[in-house]
Amino acid sequence: MLFIGAQAADDLAALDPNRLQIVQGHFPDHQALVARGYHVAPEVSGHFDLAIVRLPRAKAEARARIADAADRVAPGGTIWIDGQKTNGVDAILKDVRALAPVDEVISKAHGKIFRITVPQGSWLPLGWTAVPQEVAPGFVTRPGVFSADGVDPGSRMLADHLPDRLPTRVVDLGAGWGWLAAQALARPGITELHLVEADHAALESARGNVTDPRARFHWADARDFRLPEPVNGVIMNPPFHEGRQADPRLGGSFIATAARLLTGAGRLWMVANRHLPYEAVLAQHFGQVTEIGGDTRFKVIEATGAGKGAANPQRKGMRR
């Protein structure tokens, strides 16, 4: 059995772990499933009698997952497609009905799961297969990655506010498909730039987009990312969603990681949506925090003095 998109919190008790191959490219989910004893890979390989496809929100990625399953299950085999209404399961069901026999549809709560018996021959339109898309000169993305259709305006604003010369050792937390990292590398100063990204597909895109030998790629969870030596610069456009839920705690953890990675004199440059309340967590981890740019939508922040914020025990009780 192949399960594309199983997540850390899923109840998989009905599936025999010895006969199950999970595909999960989001590092925290991947690690949690490995810890539960499952076989987990970041990308699909192998051949299977049965596949389960969890639909993601992005339509192109949903189609690509179905195409991946269709490539791996022989005619006569079974594909179950599982999706929430909010992720467009009804539209996908309608599309699939026109292409293959749908034997069973189960609706429950806000979702649907339906079964296809894989027909002979190629049955899916070619356009369903994931193809990298060039969205800016020299930059390709894959379906489903953050800002897959072009450069994120927040990242563009941050790039515009980076200093003319950057520190030597820099980390980009949540580096996506590498556009911001490439802008940083285009400025003088950097000898080593670490791109840290949880989404395997995004990081693979970044590897192709950022071919500079100073780049180092880490498929990792930024929240507990460590390096053997401290760095003197961090850049980031942190995520603020876990699934559909806006959760500024995620960005807060990125700020804590930045402070942990930096020397006291090192600097963080970050961009965030203006409404996100990062001020308290920044003050907790950094001695000096300055808004260096922005507009009604975004704020660009520079922070330094890692370890000299309110969280530092030596400063406890001090006036701020």
Ligand SMILES: C[S@@+](CC[C@H](N)C(=O)[O-])C[C@H]1O[C@@H](n2cnc3c(N)ncnc32)[C@H](O)[C@@H]1O
């Ligand atoms: C707002 S995007 C910025 C992407 C990129 N810097 C850019 O300019 O396009 C945030 C990125 O953080 C990644 N991300 C989300 N959770 C993460 C985590 N726990 N660890 C590392 N990266 C994460 C997302 O996959 C996404 O690519």
